[in-house]
Structures are given as structure tokens and as C-alpha cells.
Amino acid sequence: MKRISIILNLILFNFIYAECYELSQAECLYWSSYCEWNEETGQCQEIGGGGTGGGDGNGDGPYDFATITESQGLRNGPDYRDGVVYYPIGGEAPYKSIVLTPGFGGGSSEMTSWAEFYASHGFIAMRIGPNDEINDSHYMRGLGLIDAIESIRQENNRIGSPLNGLIDENSFSVSGYSMGGGASHDAAMMDSSLAAVISLNPTVIFEDCDLCPVNYYDGVPYCICLVPEFVNHAIPSLIFAGEVEVNELTAYEGLLGQDIYANMPESTDKILFEGANSGHGFAAYPYGEVQEYALNWLKFQVLNDSEACEALLDIPSSASQYLTNNIECAESVAGDINGDLLVNVQDVILTVNLILGAEYNSSADLNLDGNIDVLDIVQIVNIILR
Numbered sequence: 001m002k003r004i005s006i007i008l009n010l011i012l013f014n015f016i017y018a019e020c021y022e023l024s025q026a027e028c029l030y031w032s033s034y035c036e037w038n039e040e041t042g043q044c045q046e047i048g049g050g051g052t053g054g055g056d057g058n059g060d061g062p063y064d065f066a067t068i069t070e071s072q073g074l075r076n077g078p079d080y081r082d083g084v085v086y087y088p089i090g091g092e093a094p095y096k097s098i099v100l101t102p103g104f105g106g107g108s109s110e111m112t113s114w115a116e117f118y119a120s121h122g123f124i125a126m127r128i129g130p131n132d133e134i135n136d137s138h139y140m141r142g143l144g145l146i147d148a149i150e151s152i153r154q155e156n157n158r159i160g161s162p163l164n165g166l167i168d169e170n171s172f173s174v175s176g177y178s179m180g181g182g183a184s185h186d187a188a189m190m191d192s193s194l195a196a197v198i199s200l201n202p203t204v205i206f207e208d209c210d211l212c213p214v215n216y217y218d219g220v221p222y223c224i225c226l227v228p229e230f231v232n233h234a235i236p237s238l239i240f241a242g243e244v245e246v247n248e249l250t251a252y253e254g255l256l257g258q259d260i261y262a263n264m265p266e267s268t269d270k271i272l273f274e275g276a277n278s279g280h281g282f283a284a285y286p287y288g289e290v291q292e293y294a295l296n297w298l299k300f301q302v303l304n305d306s307e308a309c310e311a312l313l314d315i316p317s318s319a320s321q322y323l324t325n326n327i328e329c330a331e332s333v334a335g336d337i338n339g340d341l342l343v344n345v346q347d348v349i350l351t352v353n354l355i356l357g358a359e360y361n362s363s364a365d366l367n368l369d370g371n372i373d374v375l376d377i378v379q380i381v382n383i384i385l386r
Contacts, residue, residue, distance in 0.1 A: 103178025142186025
């Protein structure tokens with residue numbers, strides 16, 4: 001274990017300069033070859049990375065949101081630190097959830113903008129940090145993601161929780177930036193029930209002297225590589241990477257997002273979104289096409305949103321490379337509420353029940369006014385008559 005720690009620290013030492021978000025403004029200017037100061041967010045970011053969107057602290061979706069902290073009763077899991085749950089106000093329950101973890105040296109707060117973004121779009125988002133921001137491995141961070149899911153699940157039954165009875169206990173996704181992005185694949189290897197992975201400029205480290213070649217550092221042997229056996233999972237995965245990322249993280253050559261995508265099974269639903277001329281900070285924060293494709297991935301995988309699926313088939317303008325695998329969009333029919341590809345009286349009855357129960361289902365909102373009412377029923381009837 002000590003040997004692994006030595007090698008891990010060696011690689012992470014080469015990586016520290018790339019974590020621009022940790023730097024003060026003065027430090028950011030000092031490392032201007034790699035970083036730039038973002039006046040809008042008040043943060044240091046990778047050159048070519050960062051952005052606005054959810055990073056303004058308000059999300060950009062249709063829902064207001066609130067938070068639950070550990071001081072308010074949220075479970076404090078043993079495998080992570082500083083958990084905070086963000087949830088939409090007045091969204092469509094039961095809520096689907098996603099857990100987010102940061103990169104090397106970062107704490108829970110580094111994932112705030114992503115948590116706010118997802119909550120503003122109707123999802124529960126929990127941000128966590130590692131117990132040890134420097135020494136926790138990818139695997140330990142993966143354990144933290146799984147442990148945080150248990151904390152969300154307990155909110156569904158905790159007396160006094162604003163989410164009591166409102167959580168879908170069968171829909172949990174994981175995400176992370178950099179080291180946290182790699183940890184999301186560790187979590188996927190641990191839990192086959194996960195709904196989706198969103199991996200933001202991931203790095204991975206796997207040590208296995210049976211599968212990896214032996215190298216030496218100061219006479220100490222180590223065996224680090226990436227082979228298909230280490231990411232052999234079936235969890236649908238969206239991977240963001242930077243086109244020139246490897247130039248910043250030379251010690252991680254062969255261990256970045258492009259390499260993870262290439263080593264994942266061909267049977268797994270997966271997308272690689274490589275940002276043109278972008279580095280390690282390409283997807284550190286939600287903005288532009290990064291947040292657009294991340295949201296569509298979550299909508300497609302956990303809500304079966306056919307429009308989101310179709311949008312994922314469009315090649316983003318900011319991509320130098322965009323690869324998709326096994327992405328097939330189900331046919332959709334306007335007015336088909338129960339998903340049987342027919343529009344008939346059953347769909348009318350379901351819409352009436354939604355109105356009587358004061359519930360919302362986007363497939364029944366035919367006029368897209370944010371409400372389900374008699375106007376939507378009229379449109380369904382007209383479709384049937386035609």
C-alpha cells in the first residue's frame with residue numbers, strides 16, 4: 001500500500017499544476033501558461049476551460065432549488081466528507097438523483113455549480129468531497145460516490161426531510177471531475193444498478209502487476225496501466241475530454257477520457273465528447289455545449305426522453321472528436337402518453353388522471369405551456385380523429 005501511495009503521489013505531483021481552480025488570482029496569473037482568471041465566475045480555470053451557465057451560482061433551469069446539509073439531518077457517510085443535497089422545488093417527483101465528486105485537491109464545494117445546474121433542471125444532486133483531498137485514491141473516491149447514494153436513499157424515509165417520499169430509489173447516477181471522473185467508473189464497477197455515468201475530464205490509475213507492465217521509480221517497482229478489464233462495466237457513460245489534455249497531464253498519458261472510452265466494452269452505451277483545442281478544464285464547470293450534452297445524457301438515460309436522445313446524435317460544434325456507441329433513440333409519437341406508439345382513448349384517460357391528480361408528465365403537455373389541462377386533451381382527441 002505504501003508503494004502505491006508513493007507512485008500515486010508522484011503522478012499527482014505532475015498533475016497539481018493543472019488544477020487551476022485551486023489558485024488565487026495572483027497564483028493564477030503566475031501560472032498563466034496553463035491557467036487564466038475568469039472575471040465572471042471569480043475563479044481560476046484552465047486555458048480553454050471553465051465557462052458560465054450554471055457556474056453563476058444559480059443554475060439555469062426552470063426550477064428554484066434548496067439544499068439539505070448534514071447539520072439539517074443529512075446522513076454523514078463514512079466514505080466521503082461534506083455532503084450537501086440540492087433538490088428542485090416544485091419539480092416532477094419521484095426525483096432521480098446524481099452524485100458528484102471533485103478532482104485531486106478539491107473539496108465538495110468544487111462541484112457546487114454542477115449540483116445547482118442539475119437541481120435547477122429537476123434532479124436531486126448531491127455534492128461530496130473525499131475524506132482526504134490529497135491521499136484518497138480513485139477507488140476510495142468511488143466508494144464515496146456509492147456511500148452518498150445511501151445518504152440520498154435515507155432522505156426518502158427520514159422524518160422531517162423535505163424529500164421524504166419524493167425520491168426514486170431505483171435511479172442513481174454518478175459524476176465527477178478529473179480524479180472524480182475516473183472514480184465514477186470505479187463506482188460503476190462496484191454497483192451495476194447505476195443509471196448513468198457522466199465523466200468530466202476523467203483520469204484513472206489502476207495498479208495491477210498481473211495485467212500491467214512493471215516499471216521502476218527510484219528502484220521501487222510499480223504497475224500502472226489501463227486495460228479493458230478495469231472499465232468492464234455496462235453503465236451508460238458520457239465522457240468529456242480535452243483535445244490537448246495530454247499535453248498538460250503527460251504523466252497520465254494512456255489514462256485519460258479518450259483511453260477510458262476506447263477500453264470500455266463495445267456493448268456499453270457510451271459517448272466521447274472531445275473539446276477542440278481544450279485542456280483538462282474543458283468540463284470542469286457547466287456551460288455551453290458541455291452542460292447541454294450532460295443534461296441530455298441524464299434525461300435520455302433516466303427519463304427515457306426521446307428528444308434528448310435525438311439531440312445527442314447531433315455533433316457538437318465545439319468537438320474535435322465526437323464518438324457514439326449503441327445510442328439508439330426510441331420512436332416517439334405526439335399524444336402517446338403510455339408509450340405504446342399508439343394514440344387512443346387510453347392516452348386521453350391517462351391525461352385526465354394526470355389533471356385530476358394535479359400531476360405533470362411532459363409527454364402529456366402537448367402545447368408545451370408547462371401545464372396539463374383540457375387544451376392538451378383537445379389536442380390528443382384531434383390527433384385521434386385525424
